[in-house]
Amino acid sequence: MKSIRYHKAITEALAEELERDSRVLILGEDVGMGTAFASTRGLVERFGTDRIIDTPISESGIVGLAVGAALNGLRPIVELTIMDFVTVCMDPLVNHMAKLQYMFPGQHQGVPLVIMASCGGRVGAGPQHSQSLEAWFAHTPGIKVVMPSTSYDAKGLLKAAVRDNNPVMYLYHKGLLRAPGEVPEGEYTVPLGVAETKRAGKDVTVVATAEMVSQALTAAQDLEKAGIDVEVVDPRTIYPLDIEPIIASVKKTSRLVVAHEAVRFCGLGAEIAATVTEMAFDYLDAPVKRIGAPSVPIPFAPSLENAVLPGARDIVQACREVCGC
């Protein structure tokens, strides 16, 4: 084991997959320079400009091009850097990338490509650079969506995503980039569609995604002092969602809090709350609590951004509520 930062884990995964398979290549603005988040730092020096390709500012063209290239024998990775820019390329993502395998059955072995983008706020990036829009894609049939919360998952999920023959949106979180975490020395992958319990507990289950996982772990420490033993489950893959371990956990704890940074209304939390309630109604001692951002754009000033984005404090309060104390 070694400890590396989350952004370094991303780059390691990319480097190993570029090394392993010559059909893998990376397209994006400033991927040669390494991107503003250092996600591709050092790759062009190692793999050259034929495989680490700087593009014009044409996200829609690039994503569509990557889809076409995936059909014709390549395994492209598109680095969009900022998730908010999916808004300029929803058509290739949603009407083409997501649907081709189904619309054209039996014609392709899949549409193997990975769309990378950073989601989330907490870096003062303002309303158009801080959104968490994973629910849009989870709601769109034909796309796998992953959100790593640790260096380990960042590396393992990305390697699995590159090897998957389906389109995968790989959403890393801006607030985690410099967070260190343990990663094995050797080769490994984290399978898509498999949740992980990040902390075992018996009193209340917290399902959290991306940066909210660390907020949940902080909350769990706080609550431990108050005698509340929190179990933290990280779905890691948003779609297809691994619901079984969540259900199992709720059957054990009888209480559930779901926490994500995205807007609460029509967010993933609603899906999890509704599904768990449907599948484990008789086990629940209290209604599921959902933590998410209010329906407000994410403002720039730190004092305002903090007021809008949910955090550990909200999780603590929600856990207390469902535990009735």
Place this chain on the structure above:
Amino acid sequence: MKSIRYHKAITEALAEELERDSRVLILGEDVGMGTAFASTRGLVERFGTDRIIDTPISESGIVGLAVGAALNGLRPIVELTIMDFVTVCMDPLVNHMAKLQYMFPGQHQGVPLVIMASCGGRVGAGPQHSQSLEAWFAHTPGIKVVMPSTSYDAKGLLKAAVRDNNPVMYLYHKGLLRAPGEVPEGEYTVPLGVAETKRAGKDVTVVATAEMVSQALTAAQDLEKAGIDVEVVDPRTIYPLDIEPIIASVKKTSRLVVAHEAVRFCGLGAEIAATVTEMAFDYLDAPVKRIGAPSVPIPFAPSLENAVLPGARDIVQACREVCGC
């Protein structure tokens, strides 16, 4: 009262608002011809090409232009015709239209514009012309979203949308275009953000949107024979959602089924189920059932499309389940 088709109700609303306020204008492809859905039929003859404006096929440019025009004293209506085309204009919709009022506080009286688009399938339009994507916009702070299910609502909601000083997505359903319905002779509006009970009942509440309202009413007739008395509530406005009447209904019936045509995963049904469970946990005799499309693109062939899109039969079955019979 008079009976007019749903598409005619849309056109009447547009004509009356164009008449009332000279700042109102319509932009869109083929709005001069009346559009493929007859939504603007006859308007150019009456209001001229200065106000009923045929545009190039540039949805992104047009929506952005409408936002700018709304800032500078006009009240534009953009007719996108097919909701799936929002994919080419998400940036002006989500990063600009939705956020300007909040990002630039106090500078504008609002961003008054209406985006019209048809959602839904059932006309053999295939995977790229049949989607119901309202959840994306409900999840995006700053946009009001309405979905009329009758001629009455189609007219009244559209008039209210045009008069609202905020951006409104007006989503009409392809499958309802020719459905007749009663409409008053005189002037009226249907306020945004107000749900309506379309059928009173005491055994189970069905919350349904758009075309699923008529499917729910059909289901209710069926169930009546089986002795189950169904209450059908139509939110009409998806965001901001009028949750009170839904809660009140559930407190009465103790059972809830939510039905929409959109994909179930991360759909509006999840939001309603989660909220109702949170607010009326102790009143529910059974977990909320959600009806929606499976996570599959909408295929072209009628036999396949029918297999994917939910209908009255699914509502009947869900109601039976929550009623335990």
Place this chain on the structure above:
Amino acid sequence: MAKTEPQSSEDLQSDVATETLDWMFRMLVLLRRMEERTVEMFLSGKLPGWLHSYLGQEAIAVGVCAHLNEDDFVASTHRCRGHFLAKGMAPGPLMAEVMGKRDGICGGRGGEMHMADWSKGVIGSSGVVAGGLSLATGVAFASRYRKTGQVVVAFLGESATNQGAFHESLNLAAVWDLPILYVCENNGYGVSVPQRKAMKIGDVSVRAASYGMPGETIDGDDVIAVHRAAGRAVARARRGEGPTLLECCTHRWLGHFVGDPQAYRPKDELEACKRSDPIPRFEDYLLMEKVFTPAELEKVKAEVERQVTAAFEFATASPAPDPADALRGVFTEGTE
């Protein structure tokens, strides 16, 4: 870029092999007859969805695809059936797809606006205007990257050039010298909107200059002119010299979709359509040049007619897709 002047026929014949002329005539008739019978069927209410007819525009698909190898590619739009037949897609499965049948090339999932046949180099049609352009550009990107020598043709309408996706795709193709030919079929309308209401320019091919690629405007109803211009562009692409924008002026006979009353169109314009019919023009040429005798041409027509009838019989006989199949295959199981 001025319209290409009509060439004298002597000048032309020399550079087109007789077997190509034969293939082009056969294809023109195939596209025409498939289309006429599909329209008939649609008008009798027997087809689901909408139908966008290619009647009158056939010379473009045929003249361009004459240059393509089996492993080259085409991508298209809502108005795609002609392109796909000319690229070699079998008429039976194509027609079955239009009918939404089990034996449709996409099992009835896509219909006219969303079909593909990768085995024949048909990337697919897209129901989103200009939505297929970036995909086609990506197929060309992979061809260059993998050095497969494949050339891609992306067909589009003139109105599609007002979409952002057109701009981005052509710029990418140019900057990376991709082996692709953008064939813009200028039929003067996007649904009801005439070109002059949608752009201030005359020849759409001037847009090529924005990307530093060659552009040319030709008479798209003259199959020989199309063949000649496309030949230059395909050769350029094969040499690795990059993309071309070829604008082919043509006429849309039946309006945007079948059943379109075209009230927005002047009457004389509709009459002009028929006068530019590419088939009699080509027939006259073939006879005048004595490439074929009238009897030979009739024989081709009869052969095509049998082929078309067989395709319709195949498609009609095919059952509706199994509803249970509707939920399968959103993802592929495979992993590396």
Place this chain on the structure above:
Amino acid sequence: MAKTEPQSSEDLQSDVATETLDWMFRMLVLLRRMEERTVEMFLSGKLPGWLHSYLGQEAIAVGVCAHLNEDDFVASTHRCRGHFLAKGMAPGPLMAEVMGKRDGICGGRGGEMHMADWSKGVIGSSGVVAGGLSLATGVAFASRYRKTGQVVVAFLGESATNQGAFHESLNLAAVWDLPILYVCENNGYGVSVPQRKAMKIGDVSVRAASYGMPGETIDGDDVIAVHRAAGRAVARARRGEGPTLLECCTHRWLGHFVGDPQAYRPKDELEACKRSDPIPRFEDYLLMEKVFTPAELEKVKAEVERQVTAAFEFATASPAPDPADALRGVFTEGTE
């Protein structure tokens, strides 16, 4: 469209009023000093978010905005502060917004990349490349529709011309003859990507021809040249003759964001930046032409310095926004 030849100064002086020259000098210094002090503050870690410096490009904002009336409009990008100051936005509230303070022009909600001041004709900056172009086009649309006579200027970078939104916006402006001027500041880079990697053309202004609008490329570091070319385009827009694309070649001194090491840039290129500094060039001109004495110029500088200091004091003194305010105002209450 070739670069405009340097004009002889005789030729120039005649057509610019002394008060305009004074205003332009004052503005150049204001933009420069505001920027220098903002960069300083950023480097000392006192600003949240990112900072995109306008250092070196000031002649463009100033030369263009010299033609605008109070009720005309500008729209901008991430690199917006110079444009907004030149359009008349008060330096204090601008700076407070950059700092994320309560008295920021947008109450700290937007920051540098998302600010506006409608009262001064500042439509806003957009954090999305090319995202503001269609909005600006729409403001021009309303101006024409309502016959208000307002002209709009939309500033953009050369890399933004590769976005679909650029293409669609310019086409709409052209087809409807809108009163708008697209000012493309060509600083050679989009973040780290040089123009030649992103497009195959040299002068970006050739793209104007795709829309049937005039395009011109000039030296953007020569404030007189900018003033002259912008004057023609603004006049054209005011006469109702439609839009223009004006490409102003310039230099981006500090890289994409402040702190950018610019390792991707040749050293000599970075040195060339300083040589093209628009302020000494304009100063030399003003002195040579005896428009002002050195003492007069110094006086302006001193005045500006006081103004800048006041702006920073105002902004620094302003408190952080009230967190309770964060949830308010997503919708406006008003209805017709």
